[in-house]
Amino acid sequence: MATKKQKEAEAEANLTFVLIPFIVVGIVFALYHYAKLKKQYLTGSHVRRVFDMGSNWTAMMFSSILAFGYFAATFSLYRYAPWSVIFTVPLGLVVLNWVGKLQAYAFLGVVVDYQQGAVFFPPNSENLDIMDTLLVVPGIRQLTTMDSVSLADVQKITRQAGKKLFLHGDFGSRRISFTDKLKRDECIHLITANGNSRVKVMNELE
Numbered sequence: 001m002a003t004k005k006q007k008e009a010e011a012e013a014n015l016t017f018v019l020i021p022f023i024v025v026g027i028v029f030a031l032y033h034y035a036k037l038k039k040q041y042l043t044g045s046h047v048r049r050v051f052d053m054g055s056n057w058t059a060m061m062f063s064s065i066l067a068f069g070y071f072a073a074t075f076s077l078y079r080y081a082p083w084s085v086i087f088t089v090p091l092g093l094v095v096l097n098w099v100g101k102l103q104a105y106a107f108l109g110v111v112v113d114y115q116q117g118a119v120f121f122p123p124n125s126e127n128l129d130i131m132d133t134l135l136v137v138p139g140i141r142q143l144t145t146m147d148s149v150s151l152a153d154v155q156k157i158t159r160q161a162g163k164k165l166f167l168h169g170d171f172g173s174r175r176i177s178f179t180d181k182l183k184r185d186e187c188i189h190l191i192t193a194n195g196n197s198r199v200k201v202m203n204e205l206e
Contacts, residue, residue: 025093026067029100030107037108041146046115049108050187054179055122059106063099070095101144110176112151112190119154119167119191121176123147149174157188158202167191 042049074088111120123145149171156168162181165188167174178184192199 026064026096026099029097030103031100033101033104034107037104041108041111041113041120044115046113048112048114048190050110050112050178050183050190051107052109052178052180052183055109055177056103056106058179060103063102067095067099098144105144105146108146110187111146112187114151114194117151118148119151120146120148121174124175124177147174151191151194154191154199156200156202157191159184159188 041047071092074084074092077084077088105122110122112118113120124147149167149169153169153171154167155170158166158168160166163178163184165176165178165184167176176184176187178187188201192201
């Protein structure tokens with residue numbers, strides 16, 4: 001008769017085996033969504049991109065943990081109610097599609113398009129109002145969108161904590177976060193380049 005430890009080890013092995021196809025599908029979704037974003041944002045010599053590997057890995061870890069938690073719960077449910085696959089598998093594909101999209105947007109990074117005269121960057125939660133926060137869905141949807149402001153509307157840039165920059169103008173304020181000071185300064189340079197040097201870049205003790 002198998003011991004309790006052997007049963008747990010067998011269950012973990014089964015979980016790993018079951019998750020492999022879902023991991024592959026998740027990667028396919030991520031590549032698909034990134035190809036679409038690349039075609040939309042990264043075409044032409046007038047486009048510059050700031051890719052921050054640290055931010056990308058953070059988003060990938062966050063989304064992967066969420067996906068793993070979902071499928072671990074699904075596997076546990078299946079052991080007690082096999083019929084549950086009727087709704088957990090379709091819902092799982094929705095989750096994987098969302099995870100793939102989230103990772104694709106994180107991999108895109110910050111894009112400065114001189115032809116459109118705009119800077120595109122991941123949104124931040126400060127732009128959500130109280131109703132969006134309470135409804136949850138708008139907040140989740142926001143993670144897979146790009147915020148943007150016109151380069152001509154940027155009047156001032158401030159820096160904070162070595163890795164954050166804030167854009168100020170008639171549009172209000174927007175925050176762009178990096179995990180590396182060099183990437184932050186690269187972004188500032190791209191925003192203030194190409195005839196947009198009138199922007200005030202405020203020095204800050206860091």
